[in-house]
Amino acid sequence: MAAALRLADERGLENVTVENISEAADVSPRTFFNYFATKDDALLGGPLPHGPSMRDRLLAVPADVPLVPALLEAISADIAEIQRERDFWLLRLRVIRSNPSLLPVLVARGECAEQETVVAVAARTGLPTGDLFPQLAATLVGAAFRTAMMRWATAGDGRDLYDLVREAFGVLATGLATSAPTHEDIR
Amino acid sequence: MAAALRLADERGLENVTVENISEAADVSPRTFFNYFATKDDALLGGPLPHGPSMRDRLLAVPADVPLVPALLEAISADIAEIQRERDFWLLRLRVIRSNPSLLPVLVARGECAEQETVVAVAARTGLPTGDLFPQLAATLVGAAFRTAMMRWATAGDGRDLYDLVREAFGVLATGLATSAPTHEDIR
């Protein structure tokens, strides 16, 4: 993974072949594919920082906490983990940013987490899994998290990732309508 | 596109080669690639129903309309277009559903529209393009729209796509916190 990221960062993803990567990592190309199903996987396919299931984590939050803060709480361990490997993730996100074709792959990776979130939200709200709300909530949470992460990686200000996610989740909680108040605040 | 969709629907995407598709469409494989950059493109890559830019459409909505309804208004033409080609889109979405690898591709397709939405929201709210809010709003709108579409394609009830999108946008407007009221409503 390190070799793949370094090369992709240096010369751009399309100028890096699996042969290059495996050569830099001192293994045969065949071995590369023993560990990664895809070239892209070498860039994004690290083991997800996942302990207990989303469902369990979300239900572990006291029932009187509203949904969005509960979701934030449920993923806070992941956020901390990302910040612990800050440099690694910043490199990874820079590579994603400069190779837009990877963004969908990132989305795909988030998808299994998203499926878990559907179940988790359904469990917590008591709605059926097939309902619009849990599905919508899950994709929105995923989208908000991704946006916050990209922003964290891009913005020069050394803002805390947790802060950015909390801000994004704040918008999620109160809705787009009320959370563009900068407009009126300015007057 | 029709041949590709039919074959993918019949036997699953991984069992369909470009050669199969081009054969079914009575052209050479090389010609296939003159029209589609990618095999997936033949499934999702139809011309996007896009007239004027998102920015112009959004600014065309009277200024006193709140953001979310304005966004809904701005994309209503696209929604109508999709419903006009109902059968085609239902087939397309069924294929996407049964070939999860296509979902990220769908996201990628929406991305250029999303970039436009960032600009549009920034223009309408007066915030800078680089701000968190326009970016967040754009991804959330995209995610909500996609979720509504998948639901429209899946649910047996013949609900209007416009209705579903409006419901999803409603959640977006009022926030996740307040829009799972089913919970309290039941009591």
Added chain:
DNA sequence: TAAAAGTTTGCAGCCGCTGCAAACCTGGCC
């Protein structure tokens, strides 16, 4: 020290995708 179990590698081969140049239309003009 030898067998068992696991890892790495080479090889052959399919498929997606591309650049290039030849073949083939098509419509307009003498």
Added chain:
DNA sequence: GGCCAGGTTTGCAGCGGCTGCAAACTTTTA
């Protein structure tokens, strides 16, 4: 009809991603 200019379609050669299989190698265990 014959010819030319434009565009479209095709074949071909070739790269790179990816896979199944079986041989070579390494490590563990008894």
